Amino acid sequence: MSNGVLEEAIKKAAIAWISVADGPAYALWCMPADSSLVVVSGPGEQFAPGLAEADRATVRLRGDHGGLIVLAEATVTRLTPGSDEWNEIAPQLAGKRLNATGSATDVVARWSADGCAVVRLTPAAESAIGAADIPAESHAEPPRDSPARAETPRPFRLHHVRKPG
Template identity: 50%
Template sequence: MAHPLVGEVGKKAAVAWLNGRLAWCAWFDDALYVVSGPGEQDLGDLLGGVEVTLRGDHGGRVVTWAAVVSRVEPGGEEWEKVAAQLAGKRLNAVGTTDEVVARWASECGVYALRPGADATTGTDLPGGSLAEPPRPTPAARETKRPFRLHRVRQPRR
């Protein structure tokens, strides 16, 4: 039986930290659902095990739990129940709900993260940041010096 706080916080969650990586998500019934793949967030190998951290209304960590991960197969009963709802919650998705669901079926993976037996809450949560450092990207560039219209002179003493 999962900790009752997991379900309560999960229902309100729009994002979650999965092994220190921020990901958008949606909670349906008894599981947290995420999408990973081309055109979506890159979450790496989720089937190897995931630690999920959810925040509360105050922005701080509320609960952390080890997830039992399963892939939602396209065309299955769970897929039919969840995929369209999940696509409806996807902000800034390109295309209609049906187009997004079709793209996920062909290119991406939809994963269900169900809570295991143990959950860490309250004072048992770590105090420091658990965020993963930013990944290298070709989009990064060197910061330019600020533009100054007139020469700035040092004040006389």
């Protein structure tokens, strides 16, 4: 696969499907930074089980048409609050955070105080698989159980309609 395809997919990424070990892939909001993706997770942020503690993850990126074009193994590096890398990247990430309450500085301070994980995912070009080599079968799975998932109630009917007969 061309390294250019991976680089371009990273540059255009706003969302990536990230999985840790053999776990399910989660659609996570991300920000491109150099040749990496930066993701925030934790209290009050997106749910990414195991990502903060992981050292490797699988990243799936979509193309302009919305379909999967790159699948790659990535090195996971957790940024430490107060480090030079944190001070450079966290404010940029907070500035792009939609629906955040407060300024970017307030959001970064909350991430640090609440123990949120800001991680850098650096995909390895040699592990990247392009669209031509990705299996053609669907990667769709049934919905996972979640407290947010509720059965849809039957429609309310004001009057009972009788069938002619």
